[in-house]
Amino acid sequence: MDTSFTPLEALLGGSLIGLAAVALMALHGRVAGMTGILTGALLLKADWNWRAAFLAGAVAAPLILLLLTGTPLHLQDELPSWALIAGGLLVGLGVSFGGGCTSGHGVCGIARLSKRSIVATLTFMAATFITVFVVRHVFGGF
Amino acid sequence: MFRTLSAAAIGLVFGTGIVISGMGNPAKVLNFFDLFGTWDPSLLLVMGSALTVTFTGYRFVFRRPAPVLDHKFHLPAKRPLDLPLIGGSALFGIGWGISGFCPGGALPALGSGEPSPLIFVAAMIGGILLASGLRAVSARRQALA
Numbered sequence: 001m002d003t004s005f006t007p008l009e010a011l012l013g014g015s016l017i018g019l020a021a022v023a024l025m026a027l028h029g030r031v032a033g034m035t036g037i038l039t040g041a042l043l044l045k046a047d048w049n050w051r052a053a054f055l056a057g058a059v060a061a062p063l064i065l066l067l068l069t070g071t072p073l074h075l076q077d078e079l080p081s082w083a084l085i086a087g088g089l090l091v092g093l094g095v096s097f098g099g100g101c102t103s104g105h106g107v108c109g110i111a112r113l114s115k116r117s118i119v120a121t122l123t124f125m126a127a128t129f130i131t132v133f134v135v136r137h138v139f140g141g142f
Numbered sequence: 143m144f145r146t147l148s149a150a151a152i153g154l155v156f157g158t159g160i161v162i163s164g165m166g167n168p169a170k171v172l173n174f175f176d177l178f179g180t181w182d183p184s185l186l187l188v189m190g191s192a193l194t195v196t197f198t199g200y201r202f203v204f205r206r207p208a209p210v211l212d213h214k215f216h217l218p219a220k221r222p223l224d225l226p227l228i229g230g231s232a233l234f235g236i237g238w239g240i241s242g243f244c245p246g247g248a249l250p251a252l253g254s255g256e257p258s259p260l261i262f263v264a265a266m267i268g269g270i271l272l273a274s275g276l277r278a279v280s281a282r283r284q285a286l287a
Contacts, residue, residue, distance in 0.1 A: 015192070084243075087240035
């Protein structure tokens with residue numbers, strides 16, 4: 001499905017993600033990586049409460065934006081459930097063994113010039129490019 | 143109490159950034175990776191601006207000895223590159239390419255009330271718990287050996 005290039009929204013949204021990452025480090029001393037925050041909350045680590053609060057805030061964002069602007073978050077996808085389940089399992093396993101995802105490695109880790117995060121980000125971006133190419137142009141989509 | 147409220151507010155800013163940037167929408171994410179099809183470069187600007195703000199902000203944050211609400215910065219220990227890092231990241235990329243959801247995009251997308259992020263997040267939580275179970279089993283084996 002076509003989506004249009006939205007440079008202003010991309011820059012504004014990206015800056016807010018960066019602002020959240022800086023604030024979480026400045027105030028809490030924590031990396032704003034969704035994988036780490038979610039895993040710690042799921043495994044009920046001793047400090048689960050700030051993690052649960054962060055997650056609640058993140059999930060509430062579309063609802064608050066809906067109240068403020070009247071625009072709901074609309075997801076365009078026509079993926080079958082099996083693709084969401086297979087994708088979810090692979091992402092869950094992958095980010096656990098890889099120790100992070102786009103937010104943890106791709107934003108916070110690279111911002112610290114961590115070699116592991118730079119290699120992880122290059123690896124998952126390359127794997128995603130190849131996967132999307134194979135799914136869309138070899139198999140012709142799901 | 144203040145720590146919890148502050149974390150919720152920061153999570154809200156993070157989620158708002160994801161929603162405004164379009165990164166909670168799998169179609170937009172997948173189109174970034176579809177260079178030879180319906181390419182949408184937005185994700186590049188999202189990561190570029192997020193990185194610029196974080197890189198700059200961290201320079202100031204790390205001049206202080208500790209964060210405001212904790213006694214130390216919790217940073218991952220420096221470790222060499224290893225197979226779990228690279229293999230795990232490759233698996234993550236395959237899953238991201240299949241579904242269009244990454245963890246940071248999918249969690250805020252739950253608030254859309256649509257079923258697809260719910261299905262994805264449930265499976266992803268299964269994967270995270272499975273990985274943590276596998277690690278516990280292998281650690282016990284190594285302890286016994």
